[in-house]
Amino acid sequence: MKKFVLHAGKPTSVYLLALFLILCGKVQAQDSGNDIDIAVKPVPVLTGSTAYFTRVTGGQIQDAPTVSPLLLLPVGDHLLIESKAGFSDTFTKNAQGDYAGTVSYGLTYAQADYITKYATFTAGRFITPFNMYGERLAPNWIRDLQTTPTSVGISSGAALGGMIRGGLPLVTDKLHLNYATYFSTANTNHILATDRSTGGRIGFFLPGPRLEIGASFQQVLQQDRPHAVGTHFEWQPNAIPLTLRSEYTRSSGTRGSGYWIEAAYRLSQIPHMSATELVGRGQQFFAAANLAPAVAKKLGPLGIDSKEGDWGMNYYFRSDVRASASYGRQFALGRNTNLWTIGMTYRFVMPMWPTGGGL
Amino acid sequence: MKLKSLCAALVMMAVLLAMASAKTRDTKDEAAKSAAASHPAQHDQDMRFEGEKRFHSNCSRCHAAPPKFPARMMGTIVRHMRVRAMLTDDDVRYILRYMTQ
Numbered sequence: 001m002k003k004f005v006l007h008a009g010k011p012t013s014v015y016l017l018a019l020f021l022i023l024c025g026k027v028q029a030q031d032s033g034n035d036i037d038i039a040v041k042p043v044p045v046l047t048g049s050t051a052y053f054t055r056v057t058g059g060q061i062q063d064a065p066t067v068s069p070l071l072l073l074p075v076g077d078h079l080l081i082e083s084k085a086g087f088s089d090t091f092t093k094n095a096q097g098d099y100a101g102t103v104s105y106g107l108t109y110a111q112a113d114y115i116t117k118y119a120t121f122t123a124g125r126f127i128t129p130f131n132m133y134g135e136r137l138a139p140n141w142i143r144d145l146q147t148t149p150t151s152v153g154i155s156s157g158a159a160l161g162g163m164i165r166g167g168l169p170l171v172t173d174k175l176h177l178n179y180a181t182y183f184s185t186a187n188t189n190h191i192l193a194t195d196r197s198t199g200g201r202i203g204f205f206l207p208g209p210r211l212e213i214g215a216s217f218q219q220v221l222q223q224d225r226p227h228a229v230g231t232h233f234e235w236q237p238n239a240i241p242l243t244l245r246s247e248y249t250r251s252s253g254t255r256g257s258g259y260w261i262e263a264a265y266r267l268s269q270i271p272h273m274s275a276t277e278l279v280g281r282g283q284q285f286f287a288a289a290n291l292a293p294a295v296a297k298k299l300g301p302l303g304i305d306s307k308e309g310d311w312g313m314n315y316y317f318r319s320d321v322r323a324s325a326s327y328g329r330q331f332a333l334g335r336n337t338n339l340w341t342i343g344m345t346y347r348f349v350m351p352m353w354p355t356g357g358g359l
Numbered sequence: 360m361k362l363k364s365l366c367a368a369l370v371m372m373a374v375l376l377a378m379a380s381a382k383t384r385d386t387k388d389e390a391a392k393s394a395a396a397s398h399p400a401q402h403d404q405d406m407r408f409e410g411e412k413r414f415h416s417n418c419s420r421c422h423a424a425p426p427k428f429p430a431r432m433m434g435t436i437v438r439h440m441r442v443r444a445m446l447t448d449d450d451v452r453y454i455l456r457y458m459t460q
Contacts, residue, residue, distance in 0.1 A: 040455065042434030072435050080438050113442045120442050135443065142422045167445035178445035203445075207416040236420055243420070319423045347425075349436070355429035 042074040044352035048084065049141040053324075053343030058335075063091040063099070068108070068139065071352075083110040107191055109158075122163040122182075125192060129165065129180035129201040130155040130216040131230040131247045141347040144243075144264045144277065145312050145326050147339060150285040150301050151258030154249045155218050155228045159184030160194040167205075176205040178214075186222055196221040203232070210236040226253025241266040251288070254295055255302050258285035277314040279326070283307070306332040310339070320347040410457025413450050430459040 048069040055062045066088035073081040086106050091099045111124035127135050133152045137143050165180035181200035187193055198221065203214030216230040230249040236242065243264045250257035260283035267273040285306045287296065296303030312326030321344070328339035418424070418440070428436065437455045440446060446454070 040430050040434035040459065042438060043431045045432055045435045045439075047436070072439050074435050074438055080435075080442065082439060082442075115438065115441065117448045122442070136421050165442070165445055167447045167450070169447055169449070173449070176447055180445070207413070210416055210420065212420075234420060316423055319425050322423075349425070349428060349432070351429070351432050353431075355431045 043355055044074070045072045045349060046070070046352050047072065047347070047349040049139055049345055049347045051140045051343060051345040053140075053146055053341060055146075056338070056340040058337040058339075061093060064088050066140065078115050080113045080115065081111075082113065084108040105191075118168050119164055119166040122165065123161075125158065125160045125194070126163055126182070128155065128157055128159045128184070128197070128199070128218065129163065129182060130157075130199065130218050130228070131201070131232040131249060132203075132212075132214070132234065132245070133247060137245075141320070141322065141345040144262065144279040144314060145281055145310050145328075146324060146341045146343070147310060147326070147328060149247070149258070149260040149281070149283050150306060150308070151247065151249045151260060151283065153302055154251045154255045154258065155216075155230065156184075156195045156197050156220060158194050159197065160187050160192060161185050170204070174206065174208055176207060178203045178205060199228075210238065220253070224253055226251050226255070228252070228255070241268045254288045254291060254299060256286050256288045258283065260284075275316040277316070279310075279312040279314065281308075281310045283309075304332050304335070306330055308339075312341070320349075321345075406453070407457055407460060410453040410460075413453045414457055417444060417446055417450055418454065427458055433458045 046069060048067070050065075050067045052063075052065045055064065066086065068084060068086045070082065070084040075081065084107075086108055087103075088105075089101045089103050091101045094100045107125060109124070109126045111122050111126045114121040127138075129135060131152075133149065134155075134157050138148070140146060159182055161182060161184040163180060163182035165178075167176055167178040169175070170177040179200065179202050181198075183198045184194050184196060186196035197218055199216065199218035201214060201216040203212055205212040212232075212234045214232045216232070217227070218229075219225070219227045228249060228251040230247060232248075233244075233246045235244045244262070245264075246259065246261040248257075248259040260281055262279065262281040264277055264279045266277045285301070287299075287303055287305050291299070291303055308328055308330040310326055310328035312324060315323045317323065323344050325342040326340070328341075330337045330339060414424070421444070425436075427433070433455060437451055437458065441451045
C-alpha cells in the first residue's frame with residue numbers, strides 16, 4: 001500500500017482520466033499503418049421514414065399516418081449537422097361516430113456533431129443517452145414491435161445542451177467500449193421541452209459473440225431532482241438469426257421501475273419465409289409507492305402497475321418496406337386491455353446533392 | 360483509499376497491456392502490409408470480409424441490411440451511424456469500404 005501514498009491526495013477522477021488517455025494511446029498505436037481509408041466526399045442526404053398504422057387499444061380504433069424526415073448535412077471532414085422531426089395525424093372515432101384527426105408534431109433532435117477519432121462532441125437538441133431503446137430502436141422502421149415499452153418513459157428522453165460520446169476498442173479489438181455523457185438545460189417551449197439534467201451511459205460490446213451489456217445514469221436537476229439508473233443487454237447469437245434485447249430502468253422519483261425482454265427471430269433458414277420475422281416481448285412495470293391519485297392520473301401508464309405480453313410478425317417486402325402486425329395483452333388493475341396493431345413502414349433515403357456516381 | 364488503490368492498479372495494468380499489445384500489433388501491421396503488397400487480390404478479399412463481418416456485428420443488430428447507395432451518400436450515412444451507434448473509428452472505415460465496393 002505504501003507505494004500509493006504519493007497519489008493519495010489526487011482525486012479518483014485523475015486516475016480514471018489517466019486510464020482513459022492510456023487506453024486512447026493504446027488504440028492509436030493499434031490504428032497506425034492502416035490502409036483501409038477511402039476518399040469519399042459526403043453529400044447532404046434526406047432520409048427518414050413514413051408509416052401508416054391502425055391501432056386498436058381496448059376497442060378504441062386509431063389510424064395514424066406519420067412521417068419522420070431526417071436531414072443529414074456533412075460539413076468538411078469532421079462535422080455533421082443532423083435534424084429529425086416527426087409529424088403525425090391520429091384519427092379516432094369521436095362520440096358522434098365520426099373520425100376526427102389530431103395533429104401532432106415535434107423536433108426529435110437537431111444537433112451538430114464534431115467527430116474525432118475517439119470522441120464526438122455534440123451540441124443542440126439530442127436524444128438522451130439512456131439505455132438503448134430511445135437512441136437506437138425507436139424509429140418505426142427499426143423497432144420490431146410498434147408499441148413502446150412502458151419503462152422507456154421513466155427517464156427523461158430529450159436533452160438540450162452538450163454531449164460527448166464515442167466508441168473505441170478496449171485493450172483488444174475483441175472488446176469495444178462505447179460511452180456517452182451529457183448535460184441538458186431546462187426548456188419549456190412546447191416543441192423543445194427538456195429537463196435540466198445530466199447523466200451518461202457506458203456499454204461494453206463483444207463483436208465476436210455480438211453481445212452488449214451497458215449501464216446508464218440520469219440525474220434530473222430540477223423540481224424534486226429524481227435520478228434514474230438503467231441497464232441494457234443485447235445479444236445476437238452467430239448460430240441462429242435471433243436477437244435478444246432487454247432493458248431495466250429504476251427511478252428514485254415518481255416514475256417507478258420496470259423492465260422488458262424482447263426476442264426477434266428471422267425465419268431466414270426456412271424457404272419462402274426468409275423475409276418473415278417473429279417477435280415476442282414481455283414487460284412489467286412497477287409504479288412508485290404511495291402515489292397520490294392526482295399524480296398517478298397525471299403519470300398515465302407510469303402511474304399504475306402493469307404487465308404486458310406482445311407477439312408480432314414483420315414481413316420485409318424489401319429492406320426498406322415492411323409490413324407489421326402485432327397483438328398484445330396488458331394486465332393492469334381494473335384495466336386489462338387488448339392491443340392490436342397493423343400497418344406498414346417505408347424508409348426513404350435520397351441525396352440532396354449530385355452524387356456523381358464515383359468517389 | 361481502496362478505490363484509489365484500485366484505480367492506480369488499473370492504470371498500471373493498462374500501461375502493461377498497452378506496452379505488450381502495441382508490440383504485437385506493430386508486428387501484425389508490418390506482416391499485413393507485406394501481404395497486401397505481394398497478394399493484392401487476396402488482400403482486397405480480406406478487407407471485404409472484414410467489412411462484412413463488422414457490418415453484421417454492428418449494423419444488423421438494429422436493422423435490416425440496406426441496399427448499397429452511391430459512395431458519397433454512404434459517406435454521409437456512415438458518418439451519421441458513427442454518431443448514433445457509437446461505432447469505432449476502424450468499424451466506420453471498414454464498413455464504409457465494404458458498403459462502397
